[in-house]
Amino acid sequence: MILQIVGYKNSGKTTLMTHTVQRLKQWGYSVVTVKHHGHVGEEITLPDATVDHMRHFEAGADQSIVQGHDYIETIQRNHYPALETLLAECVTMDDSIILIEGYKRATYPKVIVYKNKEDLDALRQLENVQFSMQWQSGGFDETSYDKWLKQWIREGEGEIR
Numbered sequence: 001m002i003l004q005i006v007g008y009k010n011s012g013k014t015t016l017m018t019h020t021v022q023r024l025k026q027w028g029y030s031v032v033t034v035k036h037h038g039h040v041g042e043e044i045t046l047p048d049a050t051v052d053h054m055r056h057f058e059a060g061a062d063q064s065i066v067q068g069h070d071y072i073e074t075i076q077r078n079h080y081p082a083l084e085t086l087l088a089e090c091v092t093m094d095d096s097i098i099l100i101e102g103y104k105r106a107t108y109p110k111v112i113v114y115k116n117k118e119d120l121d122a123l124r125q126l127e128n129v130q131f132s133m134q135w136q137s138g139g140f141d142e143t144s145y146d147k148w149l150k151q152w153i154r155e156g157e158g159e160i161r
Contacts, residue, residue: 001156002087003130004100007113007123012135016113016145017101023146029097029153034086036102097153109152113140 005020007013017033024031049058053066053073063076074090081089083103091098100108104126112123112132120132131148133140 002098002100002108004103004106004108004110005113006102006104006110006126008119011113011115012140013101013113016140017099019142020099023149024097030093030095032091032093032096032098034098034100
């Protein structure tokens with residue numbers, strides 16, 4: 001199952017993603033997240049260039065993988081691949097619920113988060129909107145969201161990747 005959480009800058013996307021991950025883990029699901037870094041002209045921060053696998057990467061490796069005791073980290077060069085390519089080639093955990101933050105134009109089921117009516121009106125034009133939540137000064141209405149999320153999972157249980 002794939003679920004997107006979309007909205008404009010500072011609308012609460014990451015807050016809702018974090019809540020969703022915590023809730024799904026509490027309910028016993030395996031979760032994979034994909035985040036679109038939409039800040040034009042600003043690249044993501046890579047691990048320190050002095051560690052061995054980053055030295056390999058800096059030397060020109062197209063992909064560098066390091067295995068620790070409890071974690072695996074992969075760094076690879078790939079000039080702005082399509083979301084579908086990321087999902088097909090990078091998601092390696094089977095039987096997971098995949099949560100995507102961003103990628104507004106993708107066609108997966110979406111939860112939209114918004115602060116005002118103008119944002120809501122614009123976001124409602126997106127494809128496959130399943131649920132919408134308004135960011136209030138105190139956060140989100142987590143109770144109604146959790147109830148919706150449980151139902152959404154029940155309806156798509158056979159689709160967990």
